[in-house]
Amino acid sequence: MSDFKHIEHNPKLKQNTFRVPDNYFENLEERLQKIAQEDKKIIPISRPKSFARTWSIAASFALLFAASWYFWPNQATLVETELSTEDVATLSANGFLYNAETYFLENLSLEELDEIVLTENDYSDYLEITQPSAIEDYYLDSDINF
Amino acid sequence: MHKDIVILINSKKFTEAFNLVVKTYNKRLYWHIRRLVVNHDDADDVLQNTFLKVWRALPNFRSDANIYTWLYRIATNESLTFLKKKRQDVNYDDVAFTIEKNLEADVFFDGDEIQLKLQKAIAALPEKQRAVFNLRYFEEMNYREMAEVLETSEGALKASYHHAAKKIEAFFKNH
Numbered sequence: 576m577s578d579f580k581h582i583e584h585n586p587k588l589k590q591n592t593f594r595v596p597d598n599y600f601e602n603l604e605e606r607l608q609k610i611a612q613e614d615k616k617i618i619p620i621s622r623p624k625s626f627a628r629t630w631s632i633a634a635s636f637a638l639l640f641a642a643s644w645y646f647w648p649n650q651a652t653l654v655e656t657e658l659s660t661e662d663v664a665t666l667s668a669n670g671f672l673y674n675a676e677t678y679f680l681e682n683l684s685l686e687e688l689d690e691i692v693l694t695e696n697d698y699s700d701y702l703e704i705t706q707p708s709a710i711e712d713y714y715l716d717s718d719i720n721f
Numbered sequence: 722m723h724k725d726i727v728i729l730i731n732s733k734k735f736t737e738a739f740n741l742v743v744k745t746y747n748k749r750l751y752w753h754i755r756r757l758v759v760n761h762d763d764a765d766d767v768l769q770n771t772f773l774k775v776w777r778a779l780p781n782f783r784s785d786a787n788i789y790t791w792l793y794r795i796a797t798n799e800s801l802t803f804l805k806k807k808r809q810d811v812n813y814d815d816v817a818f819t820i821e822k823n824l825e826a827d828v829f830f831d832g833d834e835i836q837l838k839l840q841k842a843i844a845a846l847p848e849k850q851r852a853v854f855n856l857r858y859f860e861e862m863n864y865r866e867m868a869e870v871l872e873t874s875e876g877a878l879k880a881s882y883h884h885a886a887k888k889i890e891a892f893f894k895n896h
Contacts, residue, residue, distance in 0.1 A: 594830070603751070603768075607769070608740050
Protein backbone atom coordinates (compact mmCIF):
# COMPACT_ATOMS: atom_id res chain seq x y z
CA MET A 576 0.00 0.00 0.00
CA SER A 577 2.94 2.34 0.59
CA ASP A 578 3.63 2.52 -3.16
CA PHE A 579 1.72 5.51 -4.53
CA LYS A 580 0.52 3.50 -7.54
CA HIS A 581 -1.63 1.48 -5.14
CA ILE A 582 -2.97 4.63 -3.59
CA GLU A 583 -3.57 6.39 -6.90
CA HIS A 584 -5.63 3.59 -8.40
CA ASN A 585 -7.49 2.54 -5.27
CA PRO A 586 -11.22 3.28 -5.77
CA LYS A 587 -11.88 2.85 -2.05
CA LEU A 588 -9.52 5.68 -1.19
CA LYS A 589 -11.20 7.93 -3.72
CA GLN A 590 -14.56 7.47 -2.03
CA ASN A 591 -15.98 10.41 -0.18
CA THR A 592 -15.46 9.67 3.50
CA PHE A 593 -16.88 12.93 4.85
CA ARG A 594 -20.46 13.31 5.97
CA VAL A 595 -22.69 16.32 6.50
CA PRO A 596 -25.38 16.98 9.15
CA ASP A 597 -28.85 15.66 8.31
CA ASN A 598 -30.81 17.71 5.76
CA TYR A 599 -27.82 19.98 5.19
CA PHE A 600 -28.05 19.87 1.40
CA GLU A 601 -31.84 20.22 1.45
CA ASN A 602 -31.60 23.69 2.94
CA LEU A 603 -28.31 24.68 1.37
CA GLU A 604 -29.63 25.78 -2.00
CA GLU A 605 -32.30 28.01 -0.46
CA ARG A 606 -29.84 29.41 2.08
CA LEU A 607 -27.26 30.26 -0.55
CA GLN A 608 -29.82 31.86 -2.82
CA LYS A 609 -30.73 34.18 0.05
CA ILE A 610 -27.20 35.57 -0.13
CA ALA A 611 -28.14 37.42 -3.30
CA GLN A 612 -31.42 38.74 -1.85
CA GLU A 613 -29.76 39.98 1.33
CA ASP A 614 -26.72 41.41 -0.41
CA LYS A 615 -28.91 43.35 -2.86
CA LYS A 616 -30.06 45.52 0.03
CA ILE A 617 -26.48 46.55 0.70
CA ILE A 618 -24.73 46.51 -2.67
CA PRO A 619 -26.82 47.07 -5.77
CA ILE A 620 -25.20 45.26 -8.66
CA SER A 621 -25.65 46.68 -12.16
CA ARG A 622 -28.71 48.57 -11.04
CA PRO A 623 -29.28 51.80 -12.98
CA LYS A 624 -28.10 54.79 -11.01
CA SER A 625 -31.01 56.25 -9.08
CA PHE A 626 -32.11 59.86 -9.46
CA ALA A 627 -31.49 60.40 -5.76
CA ARG A 628 -27.86 59.40 -6.17
CA THR A 629 -27.41 61.58 -9.25
CA TRP A 630 -29.03 64.54 -7.53
CA SER A 631 -26.97 64.11 -4.38
CA ILE A 632 -23.76 64.16 -6.45
CA ALA A 633 -24.94 67.25 -8.35
CA ALA A 634 -25.91 68.98 -5.09
CA SER A 635 -22.48 68.22 -3.61
CA PHE A 636 -20.76 69.84 -6.59
CA ALA A 637 -23.06 72.87 -6.40
CA LEU A 638 -22.35 73.26 -2.69
CA LEU A 639 -18.62 72.98 -3.27
CA PHE A 640 -18.77 75.58 -6.04
CA ALA A 641 -20.84 77.98 -3.91
CA ALA A 642 -18.49 77.61 -0.96
CA SER A 643 -15.39 78.20 -3.08
CA TRP A 644 -17.04 81.26 -4.70
CA TYR A 645 -17.98 82.68 -1.29
CA PHE A 646 -14.62 82.17 0.37
CA TRP A 647 -12.37 82.91 -2.61
CA PRO A 648 -10.64 86.39 -2.46
CA ASN A 649 -12.66 88.88 -4.51
CA GLN A 650 -10.48 89.69 -7.52
CA ALA A 651 -12.63 92.67 -8.52
CA THR A 652 -11.93 94.42 -5.19
CA LEU A 653 -8.20 93.84 -5.60
CA VAL A 654 -8.21 95.38 -9.07
CA GLU A 655 -9.95 98.46 -7.80
CA THR A 656 -7.27 99.10 -5.20
CA GLU A 657 -4.47 98.69 -7.73
CA LEU A 658 -5.10 101.92 -9.61
CA SER A 659 -2.45 103.16 -11.94
CA THR A 660 -0.87 106.56 -11.39
CA GLU A 661 -2.79 107.84 -14.42
CA ASP A 662 -6.09 106.77 -12.87
CA VAL A 663 -5.21 108.49 -9.63
CA ALA A 664 -4.23 111.60 -11.53
CA THR A 665 -7.49 111.60 -13.47
CA LEU A 666 -9.51 111.19 -10.30
CA SER A 667 -7.54 113.94 -8.67
CA ALA A 668 -7.92 116.34 -11.61
CA ASN A 669 -11.65 115.81 -11.69
CA GLY A 670 -11.96 116.48 -8.00
CA PHE A 671 -13.28 113.05 -7.17
CA LEU A 672 -12.63 111.19 -3.96
CA TYR A 673 -10.55 113.66 -2.09
CA ASN A 674 -9.90 111.24 0.75
CA ALA A 675 -8.97 108.46 -1.58
CA GLU A 676 -6.65 110.76 -3.48
CA THR A 677 -4.95 111.78 -0.25
CA TYR A 678 -4.57 108.17 0.72
CA PHE A 679 -2.96 107.18 -2.56
CA LEU A 680 -0.74 110.22 -2.62
CA GLU A 681 0.53 109.45 0.84
CA ASN A 682 1.38 105.95 -0.22
CA LEU A 683 3.09 106.74 -3.50
CA SER A 684 6.81 107.28 -3.92
CA LEU A 685 8.22 110.66 -4.85
CA GLU A 686 8.84 109.55 -8.43
CA GLU A 687 5.24 108.45 -8.75
CA LEU A 688 4.00 111.72 -7.31
CA ASP A 689 6.18 113.61 -9.80
CA GLU A 690 4.68 111.65 -12.61
CA ILE A 691 1.15 112.48 -11.48
CA VAL A 692 1.96 116.19 -11.21
CA LEU A 693 3.56 116.19 -14.64
CA THR A 694 0.63 114.51 -16.23
CA GLU A 695 -1.81 116.84 -14.57
CA ASN A 696 -0.04 120.10 -15.43
CA ASP A 697 1.79 119.07 -18.57
CA TYR A 698 5.11 120.49 -17.41
CA SER A 699 6.98 117.57 -18.73
CA ASP A 700 9.08 119.45 -21.26
CA TYR A 701 10.14 121.97 -18.69
CA LEU A 702 11.17 119.41 -16.11
CA GLU A 703 12.94 117.23 -18.61
CA ILE A 704 15.23 120.01 -19.74
CA THR A 705 15.98 120.98 -16.16
CA GLN A 706 17.99 117.83 -15.89
CA PRO A 707 21.60 118.98 -16.48
CA SER A 708 22.42 116.18 -18.87
CA ALA A 709 19.38 116.86 -21.00
CA ILE A 710 19.77 120.61 -21.45
CA GLU A 711 22.28 120.26 -24.27
CA ASP A 712 20.16 117.68 -26.04
CA TYR A 713 17.13 119.94 -25.73
CA TYR A 714 18.90 122.89 -27.43
CA LEU A 715 20.27 120.65 -30.15
CA ASP A 716 16.91 119.09 -30.84
CA SER A 717 15.21 122.45 -30.86
CA ASP A 718 17.88 123.76 -33.28
CA ILE A 719 18.60 126.78 -31.08
CA ASN A 720 21.88 128.52 -31.74
CA PHE A 721 23.60 130.98 -29.44
CA MET B 722 -25.84 24.46 -18.20
CA HIS B 723 -22.84 26.74 -18.68
CA LYS B 724 -24.55 28.18 -21.77
CA ASP B 725 -27.79 28.87 -19.86
CA ILE B 726 -25.91 30.67 -17.10
CA VAL B 727 -23.99 32.78 -19.60
CA ILE B 728 -27.21 33.71 -21.44
CA LEU B 729 -28.77 34.87 -18.17
CA ILE B 730 -25.67 36.89 -17.27
CA ASN B 731 -25.59 38.52 -20.72
CA SER B 732 -29.29 39.37 -20.32
CA LYS B 733 -28.40 40.98 -16.98
CA LYS B 734 -30.68 38.52 -15.18
CA PHE B 735 -28.17 38.14 -12.40
CA THR B 736 -30.48 36.75 -9.73
CA GLU B 737 -31.68 33.99 -12.05
CA ALA B 738 -28.11 33.30 -13.15
CA PHE B 739 -26.95 33.13 -9.54
CA ASN B 740 -29.78 30.78 -8.55
CA LEU B 741 -28.85 28.49 -11.41
CA VAL B 742 -25.18 28.55 -10.39
CA VAL B 743 -26.15 27.67 -6.81
CA LYS B 744 -28.44 24.88 -7.96
CA THR B 745 -25.83 23.38 -10.28
CA TYR B 746 -22.65 23.73 -8.30
CA ASN B 747 -23.47 23.97 -4.56
CA LYS B 748 -22.66 20.34 -3.71
CA ARG B 749 -19.54 20.09 -5.87
CA LEU B 750 -18.11 23.26 -4.40
CA TYR B 751 -19.02 22.20 -0.88
CA TRP B 752 -17.10 18.95 -1.24
CA HIS B 753 -14.14 20.69 -2.82
CA ILE B 754 -14.00 23.15 0.08
CA ARG B 755 -14.63 20.45 2.65
CA ARG B 756 -11.66 18.40 1.46
CA LEU B 757 -9.46 21.46 1.85
CA VAL B 758 -10.63 22.76 5.21
CA VAL B 759 -11.81 19.36 6.53
CA ASN B 760 -14.20 20.65 9.23
CA HIS B 761 -17.87 20.89 8.21
CA ASP B 762 -18.63 24.20 9.95
CA ASP B 763 -15.56 25.80 8.43
CA ALA B 764 -16.55 24.43 5.02
CA ASP B 765 -20.04 25.89 5.41
CA ASP B 766 -18.62 29.35 6.24
CA VAL B 767 -16.18 29.24 3.35
CA LEU B 768 -18.93 28.07 0.98
CA GLN B 769 -21.11 31.03 1.91
CA ASN B 770 -18.22 33.44 1.40
CA THR B 771 -17.53 31.79 -1.93
CA PHE B 772 -21.09 32.29 -3.15
CA LEU B 773 -21.13 35.86 -1.88
CA LYS B 774 -18.03 36.52 -4.00
CA VAL B 775 -19.64 34.73 -6.93
CA TRP B 776 -22.79 36.87 -6.62
CA ARG B 777 -20.82 40.10 -6.49
CA ALA B 778 -18.53 39.12 -9.36
CA LEU B 779 -21.25 37.70 -11.60
CA PRO B 780 -21.81 40.92 -13.62
CA ASN B 781 -18.09 40.94 -14.45
CA PHE B 782 -17.98 37.33 -15.61
CA ARG B 783 -16.51 37.10 -19.11
CA SER B 784 -18.76 34.98 -21.29
CA ASP B 785 -15.75 33.37 -23.01
CA ALA B 786 -14.47 32.03 -19.67
CA ASN B 787 -15.35 28.65 -18.22
CA ILE B 788 -17.84 29.05 -15.36
CA TYR B 789 -16.84 25.73 -13.82
CA THR B 790 -13.15 26.64 -13.45
CA TRP B 791 -14.09 30.21 -12.44
CA LEU B 792 -16.20 28.87 -9.56
CA TYR B 793 -13.50 26.44 -8.49
CA ARG B 794 -10.96 29.27 -8.55
CA ILE B 795 -13.09 31.40 -6.21
CA ALA B 796 -13.76 28.44 -3.90
CA THR B 797 -10.08 27.44 -3.81
CA ASN B 798 -8.94 30.99 -3.12
CA GLU B 799 -11.50 31.38 -0.34
CA SER B 800 -10.40 28.09 1.22
CA LEU B 801 -6.71 28.99 1.01
CA THR B 802 -7.41 32.42 2.52
CA PHE B 803 -9.33 30.76 5.34
CA LEU B 804 -6.48 28.33 6.02
CA LYS B 805 -3.93 31.14 5.87
CA LYS B 806 -5.86 33.09 8.50
CA LYS B 807 -6.05 29.99 10.65
CA ARG B 808 -2.31 29.49 10.23
CA GLN B 809 -1.64 33.03 11.50
CA ASP B 810 -3.21 32.10 14.82
CA VAL B 811 -1.27 28.88 15.27
CA ASN B 812 1.83 27.60 13.49
CA TYR B 813 1.62 25.30 10.47
CA ASP B 814 2.48 22.07 12.31
CA ASP B 815 -0.24 22.78 14.82
CA VAL B 816 -2.79 23.28 12.04
CA ALA B 817 -1.87 19.96 10.44
CA PHE B 818 -1.90 18.29 13.85
CA THR B 819 -5.29 19.84 14.68
CA ILE B 820 -6.75 18.64 11.38
CA GLU B 821 -5.44 15.12 12.05
CA LYS B 822 -6.86 15.07 15.57
CA ASN B 823 -10.16 16.58 14.43
CA LEU B 824 -10.48 13.89 11.78
CA GLU B 825 -10.23 11.18 14.40
CA ALA B 826 -12.88 12.82 16.56
CA ASP B 827 -15.03 14.14 13.70
CA VAL B 828 -18.49 12.65 13.82
CA PHE B 829 -18.86 13.67 10.18
CA PHE B 830 -15.96 11.49 9.07
CA ASP B 831 -16.87 7.96 8.04
CA GLY B 832 -13.62 6.55 6.75
CA ASP B 833 -11.90 3.40 7.88
CA GLU B 834 -8.28 3.22 9.01
CA ILE B 835 -6.71 3.40 5.57
CA GLN B 836 -8.99 6.21 4.46
CA LEU B 837 -8.21 8.11 7.65
CA LYS B 838 -4.51 7.59 6.96
CA LEU B 839 -4.86 9.12 3.51
CA GLN B 840 -6.72 12.15 4.90
CA LYS B 841 -4.03 12.63 7.53
CA ALA B 842 -1.35 12.44 4.84
CA ILE B 843 -3.21 15.05 2.78
CA ALA B 844 -3.67 17.27 5.86
CA ALA B 845 0.11 17.25 6.34
CA LEU B 846 0.68 18.75 2.85
CA PRO B 847 1.21 22.50 2.38
CA GLU B 848 -2.12 24.15 1.59
CA LYS B 849 -1.62 24.86 -2.11
CA GLN B 850 -0.17 21.41 -2.69
CA ARG B 851 -3.23 20.00 -0.92
CA ALA B 852 -5.43 21.88 -3.38
CA VAL B 853 -3.43 20.53 -6.33
CA PHE B 854 -3.60 16.97 -5.01
CA ASN B 855 -7.34 17.13 -4.26
CA LEU B 856 -8.27 18.56 -7.65
CA ARG B 857 -6.29 15.89 -9.45
CA TYR B 858 -6.94 12.89 -7.22
CA PHE B 859 -10.57 13.34 -6.11
CA GLU B 860 -12.03 15.68 -8.73
CA GLU B 861 -9.98 14.03 -11.52
CA MET B 862 -9.56 17.43 -13.11
CA ASN B 863 -7.17 17.64 -16.06
CA TYR B 864 -4.05 19.81 -15.82
CA ARG B 865 -5.36 22.41 -18.26
CA GLU B 866 -8.43 23.06 -16.08
CA MET B 867 -6.31 22.95 -12.94
CA ALA B 868 -4.05 25.58 -14.47
CA GLU B 869 -7.10 27.82 -14.95
CA VAL B 870 -8.30 27.23 -11.39
CA LEU B 871 -4.96 27.74 -9.68
CA GLU B 872 -3.55 30.23 -12.20
CA THR B 873 -0.34 28.25 -12.45
CA SER B 874 1.40 26.57 -15.39
CA GLU B 875 0.61 22.96 -16.18
CA GLY B 876 4.27 22.04 -15.71
CA ALA B 877 4.34 23.50 -12.22
CA LEU B 878 1.13 21.65 -11.35
CA LYS B 879 2.53 18.32 -12.57
CA ALA B 880 5.64 18.88 -10.44
CA SER B 881 3.51 19.87 -7.45
CA TYR B 882 1.30 16.78 -7.78
CA HIS B 883 4.40 14.57 -8.09
CA HIS B 884 5.86 16.06 -4.88
CA ALA B 885 2.54 15.60 -3.09
CA ALA B 886 2.37 11.96 -4.21
CA LYS B 887 5.91 11.35 -2.91
CA LYS B 888 5.03 12.87 0.47
CA ILE B 889 1.88 10.79 0.76
CA GLU B 890 3.83 7.68 -0.17
CA ALA B 891 6.39 8.53 2.54
CA PHE B 892 3.59 9.15 5.06
CA PHE B 893 2.14 5.70 4.36
CA LYS B 894 5.59 4.13 4.82
CA ASN B 895 6.22 5.91 8.13
CA HIS B 896 2.81 5.54 9.76
